[in-house]
Amino acid sequence: MSQDSFASGVAWKRATSCSADGNCVEVAQHAPGQIAIRDSKDLSQSPLVLTASSYADLIRRIKQSGL
Template sequence: MEEANQATVTWRKSTRSNGSGNCVEVADGLPGVVGLRDSKDPAGPALAFQPSSWAAFIRAVKDETLSR
């Protein structure tokens, strides 16, 4: 994700975040991507995923079907 885009994005943590500092933040609403970054390093790098890939990951987490 380009730095200019990342600076203007609104990031959110999960409502299930417990404040331990081991969180990721997600940016929705970017054209064609879902942004992901480490909440402990907001100025650090961000990952960008296709919305369909992110949705598949979230489904797998909810369904507990991720393999090790």
């Protein structure tokens, strides 16, 4: 999936723990039931797209691990 498909109409949100130098993880609703994740340092890369349930599982596992 190309970055161009995310260029218009997507509201990216940055993590609240974003560093001062702009190293952030950004997420956006891509399509119904899909969440896109990208690295703000390299916007030329295509985002990772997960189902909403996979994204919720990822967040749960991150919180459990203490990352």
